[in-house]
Amino acid sequence: MTHLKAMAARAKVLPHHVEQLAFLIEQLGPLTYPADMVVSRYFRAQPQLGNRDRALLAEASFTYLRRKSQIAQFAQSGQGPLGRRLALLALHHTFIDSDLGTGQRAESALADMAFVVQPPEIEWLQRYASLDRESLAPHIRFNLPEWLWQRMCAELSDEFAQSLAEAMLKSAPLDLRVNTLKAQAEDVMQQLNELGGRYQAVATPYAPDGLRLKGKPALQNQELFKKGLVEVQDEGSQLLAMLLAPKRGEMIVDFCAGAGGKTLALGAMMKSTGRLYALDVSEKRLANLKPRLARSGLSNVHPVWIDHENDVKVKRLAGKIDRVLVDAPCSGLGTLRRNPDLKWRQNPEAITQLHAKQLSILQSAARLPKIGGRLVYATCSFLQEENQAVVEAFLQSHPHYELLSPKDALKGSFPQHDGTPIGGEHLGYWQLWPQVHGTDGFFAAILQRKS
Incomplete structure (x- = not known):
């Protein structure tokens, strides 16, 4: 506990993030509309949100959908409103799974949430982090509908199906295609790397005109994008x-x-x-x-x-x-x-x-x-x-x-x-x-x- 308090200065989650995420999860619940449409609609209704707020809420919303089976099952335990429990679990996974957090371990993820969790919630999240995932039913462990997991196992080897399921629990990188009518990939990569931070880019392994960014920055206001030198494309x-x-x-x-x-x-x-x-x-x-x-x-x-x-x-x-x-x-x-x-x-x-x-x-x-x-x-x-x-x-x-x-x-x-x-x-x-x-x-x- 003392260690977590000492790291509170690095906390990335504020109380309003938990409330906003709980509301977003509720909006996503019916699965009536595509998730990106629901999240975008919420952001348009909240113009006061900054880029960092939007990045965190969007990533946490999609983390919830990726790990919905495990999160929903464990959220039945604990105390407080169900929406808050779902949001805390989604945020906890977000910092473990993505590059938004200070580290990859559960304790570091808790440090990123130090401003919003109470002692009983810390113990609850630690209990979740120490769960034996192997004891869960496979479709729960891999967060897939049971029919889809069964279909994957019927069409693929067990080992390949598991590796595919695990890969799909991770966030996809942001890839760009360089428009060779206007620029060369090497030149664009140099310009992006000069911007630094989340714009840092490397060449994609296979596509000759592709670049992969370190993070997921907003590209709309970059001259490279506005002038048509790059397009977002996997x-x-x-x-x-x-x-x-x-x-x-x-x-x-x-x-x-x-x-x-x-x-x-x-x-x-x-x-x-x-x-x-x-x-x-x-x-x-x-x-x-x-x-x-x-x-x-x-x-x-x-x-x-x-x-x-x-x-x-x-x-x-x-x-x-x-x-x-x-x-x-x-x-x-x-x-x-x-x-x-x-x-x-x-x-x-x-x-x-x-x-x-x-x-x-x-x-x-x-x-x-x-x-x-x-x-x-x-x-x-x-x-x-x-x-x-x-x-x-x-x-x-x-x-x-x-x-x-x-x-x-x-x-x-x-x-x-x-x-x-x-x-x-x-x-x-x-x-x-x-x-x-x-x-x-x-x-x-x-x-x-x-x-």
């Missing part, structure tokens, strides 16, 4: 865009463009030549692409809003396109490090519905490539029902397409590691894993239209 997403291997002057379609992260990466790879169509069923998402497009300096991108995958605008492009990327709507389970609420918002029935939607989208997109053209189907999920099962069903009804092995398709045009294309090769499929590659979890299949 390294895995950067690599996925490279799978398409677009060339100058080609006609390319990003079939599910969304807000356009991969569209912008593809456009830069094409050196702003040819034509790049960004298709999406959401006008709002395409509208969000416009300011990013303006910053990028690209002139070959053509956003196209479509009603559905069989829109007449899609049919007009049939047989004319060199390469098509289908980054299909999916469960997003490969992004749980940055979107932990998704594991609580998904269910087996929704996955089955997604499978049917994904197959329909892939079948529609398959009309676009010309003979010899490339079609890449991808998701940010690791579930076979959304990945291999979709591709296998597609190939059964589309004999004029063949599956290319990543090694043969990519050859020397893609980052290599120990002589093997990043993601490896398993029955012709390409997969990134958080615990193996340090990226979000991505799946892809490279398909080619036969002559």
Whole structure:
């Protein structure tokens, strides 16, 4: 106790943080809306909050969602309002799990909370820290819905499923893609490192134009961002865009463009030549692409809003396109490090519905490539029902397409590691894993239209 009081000057949590986090956790509870939307809405309603307050509350909110099973179970013990107990446990884990704290051990985390915990709460948190996690049911220990843990164990080895589950309990790093139309990665990295602190950057292990920041600073006001020299994009997403291997002057379609992260990466790879169509069923998402497009300096991108995958605008492009990327709507389970609420918002029935939607989208997109053209189907999920099962069903009804092995398709045009294309090769499929590659979890299949 004396030791903790002596360290109180380093405390990072104030009483209002606990109250605000308890309220945020209550708002997140119904899981009706995406977590980032709930947190952003709260911040807009609290303009007095500083950057440090927002960073702490956002990180603690997402830590709660990552470790919801353990936190909710242990919060049934202790004293005081349940909301306060949930908030204290979430903050405690936040300082242990992230770089916000003064150290990695539980005692150091308690020191960061010295201004807000009472003696009974300190003993309670110490009891939580000393729990034998191995005694918990696996899905509780790994903070996953039981159906998802069972699915992972059925599709992966026990050891691999555990390492994946553990990796998804950690926060994802902040990755940037350097816009090579305007800058070089080495120069941007030097400029970021001159800023110091959380802006310190290193090159991403695999993506040649990627940078990984030490922290998670607000980039919106940095000239590098405002001038379009960098875009926020996970390294895995950067690599996925490279799978398409677009060339100058080609006609390319990003079939599910969304807000356009991969569209912008593809456009830069094409050196702003040819034509790049960004298709999406959401006008709002395409509208969000416009300011990013303006910053990028690209002139070959053509956003196209479509009603559905069989829109007449899609049919007009049939047989004319060199390469098509289908980054299909999916469960997003490969992004749980940055979107932990998704594991609580998904269910087996929704996955089955997604499978049917994904197959329909892939079948529609398959009309676009010309003979010899490339079609890449991808998701940010690791579930076979959304990945291999979709591709296998597609190939059964589309004999004029063949599956290319990543090694043969990519050859020397893609980052290599120990002589093997990043993601490896398993029955012709390409997969990134958080615990193996340090990226979000991505799946892809490279398909080619036969002559």
